[in-house]
Amino acid sequence: TQLLEQSPQFLSIQEGENLTVYCNSSSVFSSLQWYRQEPGEGPVLLVTVVTGGEVKKLKRLTFQFGDARKDSSLHITAAQTGDTGLYLCAGNSGNTGKLIFGQGTTLQVKP
């Protein structure tokens, strides 16, 4: 069974601080995605990484896919209160379109 483990599960920081969220697996994924979910809403895609070692930037967010395509990280620079939410990593498994999700990281950014 393929599993994705996210850490930390909860993170509470002050505005302006930096943070990193990790997503690890013993399995190889063809691609890995990061989603953000706000209360009462569904997850919304932030980024997809496909190539081992790939780094993508989205304003203050930096995403990295591990060389072996088994892990990924999300780094947020100078966090803002608007970054508060649930961050989910998800890996593409096989050729059925199945996405396997990590347990999520709940981020709270305090003013």
Added chain:
Amino acid sequence: DTAVSQTPKYLVTQMGNDKSIKCEQNLGHDTMYWYKQDSKKFLKIMFSYNNKELIINETVPNRFSPKSPDKAHLNLHINSLELGDSAVYFCASSQAISSGANVLTFGAGSRLTVL
């Protein structure tokens, strides 16, 4: 225009009842999904349909029956509801099944509470 819409958003019902959740997407996508998010926020796939054909059925109790009348709709019917069925159910769609990078668009969720 909502891309993936599901109704109802909230559903409170008694154990043993039967209920349905409806989902529609206007993105022209070929594939639709049902995911269940538990109280710990863990998202787990239940079913997926590609052009009305069942592709994924993840060991879900047969009290859950998905139905796809056309590729824009995927409904979920649940018989004999149990307390453990309480969760948020998300419908999602994607352009096509892809072994590469399958990107999902989610609905806003339907929170089911079984009393």
